[in-house]
Amino acid sequence: MTAAQEKAPAPAPEPVLQEDRLDYTPTARSVHLCRRRAVRLVTEWGYPNQVTEVALLVSELATNALLHGSVRGRLFRVHLILTATTLRIEVSDPRGERLPAVRQAEDDDCYGRGLLIVDRLADRWGVEPRTVGKTVFAELALRRRSDVEVSARNVP
Helix, strand or coil, X not given: CCHHHHCCCCCCCCCCCEEEEEEECXXXXXXXXXXXXXXXXXXXXXXXXXXXXXHHHHHHHHHHHHHHCCCXXXXXXXXXXXXXXXXXXXXXXXXXXXXXXXXXXXXXXCCCCHHHHHHHHCCEEXXXXXXXXXXXXXXXXXXXXXXXXXXXXXXX
């Protein structure tokens, strides 16, 4: 069983409050562009305290799509979905046969830590098949700035 399968099951769908979907060319520059767009949108949607997690999750999922899911002439998609309690980040690519898996990278490995980061930051993540390709998603439970300030004040 993978770490993605060990996480809690998906809750019942909630109404979507905000949504953004954009396709990107499979280039390194696109990872930068989709990360910046996600940070801007999440800030505009009222969750500036979570931009660090969002930036890392979008970066890791988009980089994996670029490195392991790209096909010449095909785009990858970043889809952000905001509900009252959750921000869902989806990255879709055309390579459905190449499923992600958490692995332990060696100390001298340059790659292989992306899904460890996703697993630690996301409250839930996983993979969903598509007709062509796959979607890798990560979900964050939302915290408003006032929630963070209240909990910080209660710390002794």
